[in-house]
Amino acid sequence: MEIAVDKRQNCAILKIKGDVDLYSSPQARSQIIALVNNKQFNLLVDFTDVTYMDSSGVATLVEALQLTNKNKGKLRLYKLRQAIRDVFELSRLDKVFDIYEDEQSALHGI
Amino acid sequence: MNEIESLKKRIVDLTSLIEVSSIISSTLDLEELMNLVMEKAQTVMNAEASSVMLINEETGMLECQIALGSVQEKVKDTIQLELGQGIAGWVAQQGKAVIVPDVDNDTRFYSNIDHSTGFKTRSILAAPLKVKDRVIGVAEVINRRDSQPFSEDDLAIFITFCRQVALAIENARMHRFMLDQQRIQQQLESAHTIQQSFMPQSFPQAKDDNFLLHARNIPATAVGGDLFDFIEIDSNRLGMVIGDVSGKGIPAALYMARLISDLRYYSHIHERPMDLIRMMNSVLFERGRQGMFVTLIYFLLDRQSGELKITNGGHLPPLWFQHATKTCHVVNSSSGIPLGILPQIELSEQVIQLRSGDQLLLYTDGIIEAKNVRGKMFSLERLEDIFNQDWDHPQHLIEGIVKQIKKFSRNVSQHDDITLMAIKWQ
Structure with a gap:
């Protein structure tokens, strides 16, 4: 898994590439925590190249959501491929996270 | 010299x-x-x-x-x-x-x-x-x-x-490394035995033989984050629960151990499934660490009538085989979100009535996401096909599913915990 971080407006965009699972999610977690510690409370996650996400990966997003909520920021996800969207819908996680079609709509209103 | x-x-x-x-x-x-x-x-x-x-x-x-x-x-x-x-x-x-x-x-x-x-x-x-x-x-x-x-x-x-x-x-x-490995292995074996003892080793029996129960948990590693339990609320009501903690291994196992203990305690205070699940969400949210959460579904069975009250916290929907029509369908109730993520959650309670010959099957995602050598998933459709065969006993149903998964995933190591629970109304 690789993560590239871009800054756009008042947001950090995390572009994740590869599988986010038990083995790679600690890396994602430490990058998210570093951003929040640097007072970056609006996080967008680009899922275009996320090939698989297990519940450890979801837990990392849950922690990011709790951290951003606590600091009155936003966590938004976009461009989820169908297989990942199905996993989210089956566990009702689509009701937990703000999910958008693309970067433009995710940035809107932040 | x-x-x-x-x-x-x-x-x-x-x-x-x-x-x-x-x-x-x-x-x-x-x-x-x-x-x-x-x-x-x-x-x-x-x-x-x-x-x-x-x-x-x-x-x-x-x-x-x-x-x-x-x-x-x-x-x-x-x-x-x-x-x-x-x-x-x-x-x-x-x-x-x-x-x-x-x-x-x-x-x-x-x-x-x-x-x-x-x-x-x-x-x-x-x-x-x-x-x-x-x-x-x-x-x-x-x-x-x-x-x-x-x-x-x-x-x-x-x-x-x-x-x-x-x-x-x-x-x-090398000798020291092997001793360390041996010690870790022994500890994991003990942890496995202890964790299995948290879940029922025998299943509640119906007094007048009007239902049959069975369940099985197979962790992917020595310990895991899946759980099931049967809780005797009183002589006529039986609580049944199945859940899946995020992540795997020791963190998930410790979370699961505390969760089972809390569930047994709160199920006697909050008898309505919806109230119990709401209480569990609050407890887990307050205690939450590193984004860990659980998907959990709770059933309260009326042992006389076969009525089931269900509240679902983000867990995979159960499968219901109706004997009268010989059809299987997904109990797609309006589920809430998984527990421990948000402080307040919306929940609902669904009631279904089991009739003679009906069976209900609960499972975790380790079943439908089990992969074969080509990376293909076992899928809900395959599970439904097996379930649809009018099994005489939940134990045979669960053994049949486990056998099919092992066959499907031959030469592939189990990547997620597997848990199954089934009830048949006689």
């Missing part, structure tokens, strides 16, 4: 080497072993002092493990060198032995150690400790007692010493 004296010395050297071999095979205690061998080396080389420095694999620094001689206490456990620093650092970096007849004329010599200990180093014989082609440390003997520089003969015998020492160190390390 005449020829007879030279031969006599050679005999002493070879005898020492044989003695070193017997020391090496006598103990697996690394420190004891290095001490004994270096004492022997020091005697044979007729040296005032000696040391063994090993490379710390985490820091890449040379650290003094053994120091013999007048200032040994000041050296051992305190001296650290970078690779390339000092004579020992040079030997570690180059992987070559060296004789330094006079350290004052060698720019590689690192004099700070002498300054801090008060020892006066004059000459050094240093050789790498090598396992195959990998340098694991450096051994040194310092200052011949007869004030002569170390000779090429000394070098040859010392290199042979060092080869044996390196091998012995590697053996002792």
